[in-house]
Amino acid sequence: MKSSVITFPGSNCDRDIDVALKKFGFKNKMVWHDDVELPKSDLVVLPGGFSYGDYLRCGSMASKSKIMNSVINFAKSGGLVMGICNGFQILVETGLVPGVLLRNKYLEFICKNVFLKINNKDNPYFKNLEKNILEFHIAHNEGNYFCTNDQLKEIEDNNQVAIYYCNESGLTDKNHNPNGSTNNIAGIFNKEKNVLGMMPHPERMIDQSLSGEDGSLFFKNLINNIK
Amino acid sequence: MLVNEKVAIDHGLKSNEYKKICELLERTPNITELGIFSAMWNEHCSYKSSRLHLKKLPTKGKKVIQGPGENAGIIDIEDGDAIVFKIESHNHPSFIEPYQGAATGVGGIMRDVFTMGARPIANLNSIHFGSPQHKKTKNLLRGVVHGIGGYGNCMGVPTIAGQTSFDSSYNGNILVNAMTLGLVKKNKIFYSKAAGLNKPVIYVGSKTGRDGIHGASMASASFDEKIEEKKPTVQVGDPFTEKLLLEACLELMAGDSIIAIQDMGAAGLTSSSIEMASKGNLGIEINLNKVPCRETKMTPYEIMLSESQERMLIVLENGKEDMAKKIFDKWNLDFAVIGKTTSTKNIELFFDNEQVANIPVNTLVENSPMYDRKWKKAKLPKKNKIKKDVFSKLKIKDVLKKILSNQNVCSKEWIWQQYDHTVMGDTIQKPGGDSGVVRVHGTEKAVAASVDSSAVYCWAHPLTGGKQVVAESWRNLISVGATPIAITNCLNFGSPENEDNMGEFVECVQGIGEASKYLNFPVVSGNVSFYNQTKEIGIKPTPSIGGVGLIKDYKKMISMDLKEVNNLILVIGKTEGHIDQSLFARTILDEKNGPPPEINLFNEKNNGETLLKLIEKDFIKSAHDVSLGGIITALSKMCISGNKGINLKKPKVLMSEIEYFFSEDQGRYIVEINPENLKDVVKILDKNSVHYDELGVIIEKDMIIEEKTKVTIDELKTCYTNWLKEFMSK
Numbered sequence: 001m002k003s004s005v006i007t008f009p010g011s012n013c014d015r016d017i018d019v020a021l022k023k024f025g026f027k028n029k030m031v032w033h034d035d036v037e038l039p040k041s042d043l044v045v046l047p048g049g050f051s052y053g054d055y056l057r058c059g060s061m062a063s064k065s066k067i068m069n070s071v072i073n074f075a076k077s078g079g080l081v082m083g084i085c086n087g088f089q090i091l092v093e094t095g096l097v098p099g100v101l102l103r104n105k106y107l108e109f110i111c112k113n114v115f116l117k118i119n120n121k122d123n124p125y126f127k128n129l130e131k132n133i134l135e136f137h138i139a140h141n142e143g144n145y146f147c148t149n150d151q152l153k154e155i156e157d158n159n160q161v162a163i164y165y166c167n168e169s170g171l172t173d174k175n176h177n178p179n180g181s182t183n184n185i186a187g188i189f190n191k192e193k194n195v196l197g198m199m200p201h202p203e204r205m206i207d208q209s210l211s212g213e214d215g216s217l218f219f220k221n222l223i224n225n226i227k
Numbered sequence: 228m229l230v231n232e233k234v235a236i237d238h239g240l241k242s243n244e245y246k247k248i249c250e251l252l253e254r255t256p257n258i259t260e261l262g263i264f265s266a267m268w269n270e271h272c273s274y275k276s277s278r279l280h281l282k283k284l285p286t287k288g289k290k291v292i293q294g295p296g297e298n299a300g301i302i303d304i305e306d307g308d309a310i311v312f313k314i315e316s317h318n319h320p321s322f323i324e325p326y327q328g329a330a331t332g333v334g335g336i337m338r339d340v341f342t343m344g345a346r347p348i349a350n351l352n353s354i355h356f357g358s359p360q361h362k363k364t365k366n367l368l369r370g371v372v373h374g375i376g377g378y379g380n381c382m383g384v385p386t387i388a389g390q391t392s393f394d395s396s397y398n399g400n401i402l403v404n405a406m407t408l409g410l411v412k413k414n415k416i417f418y419s420k421a422a423g424l425n426k427p428v429i430y431v432g433s434k435t436g437r438d439g440i441h442g443a444s445m446a447s448a449s450f451d452e453k454i455e456e457k458k459p460t461v462q463v464g465d466p467f468t469e470k471l472l473l474e475a476c477l478e479l480m481a482g483d484s485i486i487a488i489q490d491m492g493a494a495g496l497t498s499s500s501i502e503m504a505s506k507g508n509l510g511i512e513i514n515l516n517k518v519p520c521r522e523t524k525m526t527p528y529e530i531m532l533s534e535s536q537e538r539m540l541i542v543l544e545n546g547k548e549d550m551a552k553k554i555f556d557k558w559n560l561d562f563a564v565i566g567k568t569t570s571t572k573n574i575e576l577f578f579d580n581e582q583v584a585n586i587p588v589n590t591l592v593e594n595s596p597m598y599d600r601k602w603k604k605a606k607l608p609k610k611n612k613i614k615k616d617v618f619s620k621l622k623i624k625d626v627l628k629k630i631l632s633n634q635n636v637c638s639k640e641w642i643w644q645q646y647d648h649t650v651m652g653d654t655i656q657k658p659g660g661d662s663g664v665v666r667v668h669g670t671e672k673a674v675a676a677s678v679d680s681s682a683v684y685c686w687a688h689p690l691t692g693g694k695q696v697v698a699e700s701w702r703n704l705i706s707v708g709a710t711p712i713a714i715t716n717c718l719n720f721g722s723p724e725n726e727d728n729m730g731e732f733v734e735c736v737q738g739i740g741e742a743s744k745y746l747n748f749p750v751v752s753g754n755v756s757f758y759n760q761t762k763e764i765g766i767k768p769t770p771s772i773g774g775v776g777l778i779k780d781y782k783k784m785i786s787m788d789l790k791e792v793n794n795l796i797l798v799i800g801k802t803e804g805h806i807d808q809s810l811f812a813r814t815i816l817d818e819k820n821g822p823p824p825e826i827n828l829f830n831e832k833n834n835g836e837t838l839l840k841l842i843e844k845d846f847i848k849s850a851h852d853v854s855l856g857g858i859i860t861a862l863s864k865m866c867i868s869g870n871k872g873i874n875l876k877k878p879k880v881l882m883s884e885i886e887y888f889f890s891e892d893q894g895r896y897i898v899e900i901n902p903e904n905l906k907d908v909v910k911i912l913d914k915n916s917v918h919y920d921e922l923g924v925i926i927e928k929d930m931i932i933e934e935k936t937k938v939t940i941d942e943l944k945t946c947y948t949n950w951l952k953e954f955m956s957k
Contacts, residue, residue, distance in 0.1 A: 109380055204652060
């Protein structure tokens with residue numbers, strides 16, 4: 001299985017996701033933002049970090065990079081595109097997924113483990129995953145998902161919410177919402193469910209010595225689903 | 228502008244220093260030259276009050292590749308790998324403008340590390356604020372934490388450990404010390420020594436602006452009521468540009484075109500060009516019209532003294548300019564050939580086709596002033612005689628809860644949760660433990676790092692305090708299973724012109740030297756920050772020690788959380804009941820006098836090395852060093868992080884429970900072992916003549932003390948975790 005990770009100026013989780021993808025069997029290529037052509041890929045990842053220093057708006061300048069034309073075409077033709085953290089912010093800016101990401105409610109960067117309830121398993125990302133609740137890691141300043149009521153209705157009608165912030169047993173309430181996201185939304189799909197944007201970092205959970213191993217489950221399952 | 232003595236004094240120079248400049252040049256300097264002298268000769272850059280004493284520190288060792296004198300120190304961690312590390316202060320700017328001051332402190336120290344070819348792999352910090360009741364404290368704390376996070380998070384370097392304290396002596400002068408560790412291959416280290424004639428001198432990075440002019444001079448003076456006017460001397464950071472600069476520099480460094488490289492830190496283009504020339508025993512010629520400027524009509528004076536961030540100076544091999552430029556173009560960074568190396572041994576500056584400065588390099592460096600300041604020796608204070616009935620009146624549970632919620636003990640999660648501590652995917656021990664630990668990417672090895680200071684002990688008796696900080700750093704590394712290798716120090720003191728403050732400096736340095744020599748724990752880099760005072764009131768002497776150690780097999784790393792019910796708890800090292808200067812004495816008894824706990828370096832070394840042997844044999848399930856708040860505080864933290872309890876018993880010794888549990892005798896560790904291993908563990912301890920006491924057995928969720936006092940771990944946890952969060956949300 002072939003994957004591509006796009007490096008933008010200011011990306012800083014590009015190496016981490018490269019390590020994770022390779023660990024679970026992807027042949028991964030790093031692609032420079034200024035390139036025009038996307039290598040042949042089964043999965044494209046927009047990594048976390050601070051592309052363009054988060055200047056103007058998080059993800060906005062990166063969304064206009066040369067390579068993004070190819071990424072958008074790839075997504076529109078059904079290719080799998082996953083944006084993590086800053087990658088999610090970039091996806092939002094391209095319009096591939098609906099909504100925006102505001103500053104965290106308490107105006108502070110937050111770095112910690114969180115629990116996530118999987119809402120929709122009928123897609124290549126979460127299909128066949130044994131667990132319904134995952135523990136991933138978040139590290140962001142602008143992860144407060146927001147959309148209009150109309151958008152929210154549409155998102156829910158189409159079952160586009162991928163994951164919600166929750167507690168250990170799956171309860172999604174205000175006390176387990178780290179950043180003020182609308183309805184505890186932590187990640188969403190496009191209508192077709194081939195594009196996934198999420199704030200949490202599965203690539204930081206791929207080793208028992210790190211924060212945990214739920215990321216390993218996610219990537220193992222992902223590559224099996226793509227095969 | 229004409230230069231005279233008054234102008235020189237306005238630049239922070241003393242009148243005798245101005246005279247010396249005129250003598251060395253055999254003429255009156257022009258204003259640009261005077262600016263350069265003032266930048267090079269201030270305390271921050273010249274170490275004029277401290278050099279004499281710093282020379283006494285042990286800086287060599289088998290593992291030391293580079294000691295003090297370069298951008299950072301370097302140690303060998305085997306297999307061709309090396310760790311580059313240093314700690315540096317950014318106290319003055321952080322007090323004036325906390326966000327930018329702290330942010331650029333972090334940016335500056337990371338540049339010091341990647342200048343040497345190393346990719347930064349971990350950040351740490353030691354930050355000290357005034358009393359929580361002081362009106363500025365909360366805003367300063369918030370600003371500093373946001374600044375540290377803002378810069379480090381954007382760079383994608385994990386912040387893995389740190390230290391925070393509150394003390395009214397920092398009311399008028401907070402401390403912000405930032406430390407960075409970088410990883411480099413031993414054969415790919417870059418230095419700042421220029422070599423060869425007519426080699427191009429290259430400027431890369433951000434453009435030069437008018438920010439931070441005279442920053443280093445500002446950091447070499449005390450504060451007064453006009454502090455707000457100093458805001459323009461604080462630099463403005465751009466971590467995005469620094470991230471690009473990091474990647475571009477590392478890309479260029481992969482080749483062999485760089486002769487020397489130096490970041491532009493304090494005193495910007497001035498100190499970077501002069502240091503390179505001085506180390507190479509060469510001259511440098513610079514055409515200031517070629518320097519990329521952010522603002523129009525900048526004068527030579529401003530260009531030379533600007534402390535704009537994210538800039539580097541490189542001496543390149545001839546003919547490599549185009550190749551190098553391509554790399555910096557790719558990363559959208561400025562690249563300009565601004566001069567060349569010369570044989571004159573002078574720094575020559577040109578602007579609009581005129582020579583605007585011509586100074587022999589040695590006058591700025593070797594001939595810079597060095598002072599043997601007067602200092603006062605501190606006497607060891609007399610022991611307090613605390614009546615025994617004072618102890619018997621206290622309820623241990625109440626005391627423990629107060630200590631755990633004390634601002635200098637309580638959890639600093641509110642702070643470190645705002646730092647990305649997991650990026651780069653190798654953080655195997657997060658903040659909150661004895662040391663932060665990161666794996667050496669792609670290997671079985673890990674590097675542990677800790678930063679410590681004990682201002683109260685140093686204030687009570689500087690010599691003992693100096694030793695203690697080094698010993699504590701050593702213990703923090705051992706507690707996670709790391710073999711300590713070397714330290715970096717950031718020496719924060721009041722005015723060197725005050726005999727008491729100078730005495731504190733001299734004796735703390737002596738203490739640091741003695742301990743690091745005995746423990747074979749050399750000082751490989753550091754920085755001195757004097758004049759940490761507003762008007763006449765100086766801070767408590769606060770040397771911060773950053774220690775680094777190696778864990779050969781990261782799977783053998785130890786953490787402090789209690790692991791298993793029925794395991795045994797021992798304390799290694801002897802408890803004598805030293806209460807003076809303990810947190811207990813200061814906060815519960817309100818007793819501020821007396822000597823700090825004694826440091827016995829033999830025991831310190833013996834206890835630490837014996838614990839490492841036990842760890843090597845896999846006998847240790849968890850460990851934590853005993854420091855502020857004594858045995859029971861250390862144990863409580865272990866219980867809280869492991870969510871387990873303990874049935875705790877005081878051994879039969881001639882002291883009260885309070886003395887036994889809250890005293891701060893040094894050289895002690897608490898360890899968890901499996902009861903099956905007790906015999907073997909005791910055998911090793913006895914063989915090495917290490918004292919130990921058995922403290923009790925791990926149980927579920929309660930701490931039971933002497934079968935009569937019971938407190939739940941949840942209660943302790945609430946005390947420990949809530950204080951800072953509540954303080955910041957009020």
